[in-house]
Amino acid sequence: MHQREFARDDTYIKWQLGLGFAALFLGILMGLFQGLDRMGIDLYKYVGLKSYYQGLTIHGVLNVLVFTTAFNGAFLPYVTMRSLKRPMAIKGGSAIAFFLMLVGVLLAAWKILDNSSTVLFTFYPPLQGHPLFYLGLVLVVVSSWVTFLNILLTTRAWKQDHPGEPLPLQAFISLVTYIMWFIASLGVAIEVLVLILPWSLGIVEKTDPQLARTFFWLTGHPIVYFWLLPAYLSWYTMLPKQVGGKILSDPLVRLVFILFLLLSTPVGFHHQYTDPGVPAGWKAMHALLTFSVFFPSMITAYSVVASLEIGGRKAGGKGLFGWIWKLPWGDPVVTTQLLAGLGFFLGGVSGLINASYNINMVVHNTAFVPGHFHLTIGTAVTLTAMGIMYWLLPALTGKKLWGRGLALANAWLWFLGVLIFSRGQMAGGLEGMPRRTWMATATYLQFMETWDIPNKMTAVGGALMFLGGMAFFAVMVGTLFFSRERAKVEMPTAEAIIGPEKGSPLFTKRLDVWTVVAIVLVLIAYVPYLVNYLGDAAFVATGQRVW
């Protein structure tokens, strides 16, 4: 149904997915290089890159800035259209979003590849990249704002046609995700537009790195929820259907996403526990708020596992754990997501360590941190996105998925790989191994025997992840070019045992109220600090190109 009306948007959704996954492809290729660097194998020189850090900039920018934004900007509009049964409200909106993203990515890539912007994906001043690098990133963000506006207007139009009805759950989640992201992205927008661009263009000479970091992390924490919420959307509302289960309670799911909207933005200072320019009191307050984000994640763990259990028991699973083996492990769409969820559990636990106000001092900026986030973003999110592609690509192209065995190999290789990789990184971090370091040439490596095994685990685990990734791309290419059979695949949408009409309207219908509350919370969490800081801001740092 509606295929014809959707076609206009679908074209650009496909292109945007193509762009996102092309970024991921190059991103994980650099990941392989970084892993092998830990065994002294230098592949950079063969591909014309000047240094490990140039590769790391590519890895960070392409994986977590481009891939995620492009994937969300394709997947969530797709979900919104199917769930509301109407095309996107802005004619040409999907096209504008795609072209903004394309131009942005090309600009940033150009300035990374000419080695003028080896500033890593966090681009902390006073490291100073080329102005076009920052402009490119700005365009990527602006593209995401276009998508936000488009989703907002589409849901608005639906509401006018359906007065008094709650939005269908999947559209609701898509909208909440983008509202959250829009609020969150203002931090980095201010950082780049006000502090960085004029300074990198030479209009102002000096900048304040501490202030820039504060704006960066205002966005930098919630951005991880922007990455994560689409995976949650799939786990909550699609996976139950894919395993033959049901959503427990639709209103509870909405509550969880509202909690993410409220709690994920005002916690950025927990990335700055060790910054000298932030008073300890603010850090403690953000620590408290950070722990509370754990709460909706706990509910998610419970609800998602419970809806899986319904599916497993229906298939004949008995006993406390017997249902687990009855889940459709032969289906790559399911296996990727189950393993992603398992990885997320481990990642979440390690995240509590990072979040802990003072325990953080043991691991801050050590290899422990990449150990943590390759389980979360690198696996929970990425592997879920791959699993989504296993039904989305057939849905978009009408071609049957090609290479099911390879797709299963993708899931298991990646999962096994990341377990080894992250174990290595975390163990190294606890032994003081710094992150973002060109390990093979580190002059202190000789003194650190305890890093030996961690480095090898990073390399071996990373190589396995890379192989898993290649299996994924083989399946994508195979489906596009070699798949002969047609398939008719629809977006999976699970039923809820308790429907939205049972929930209080405040939670199921009033997103506007929660948006205002979210903004107020951000203001409370930042404005007093900023007012106080700006009193003696230190605009003292000149730009440096030291690579």
Added chain:
Amino acid sequence: MPIERSERLFINLSILMLVIFFIAVLVSAFIGGLQVPAPAGTIDPAAINQTAPFDNPGVRELVPGKRYEVVMIAQTWAFIPGEIRVPAGSEVTFRITSRDVIHGFEITGKNANVMLIPGQISLVKVKFDKPGEHYIICHEYCGIGHQTMYAKIIVEPAPQAAK
């Protein structure tokens, strides 16, 4: 909100867990004395050489054998001073700032961790109980030589006389 019984139980357990975590953190911070870094003043990186105490980096003895201060400058790609000797049993306050880009400061085998941000002064206190060697490692990407940026701390056996 219609919620199942087991679900409610789980939600309550989660809340309880959060409360316990947070109390644990507060206890370790305010009773155990494990504190995160806090503001210790600002400085103009261009004027480091003329600003006390950074005009004279090095180790200072405050209470012989017991308390020391290390005034340190981080710059691409070295810590100044690059080698520090203190006796076992001493408490050392590091007062550090950066001359150019953001650097990191972390001591292997210790809970000492702070960012070094141009314009800001960072303060870390560390107790060295046992003789041995530690490394101060720059843990924030600071350019092409980031992986060569470290300093060494030699903790010497406590001299008899100082006891």
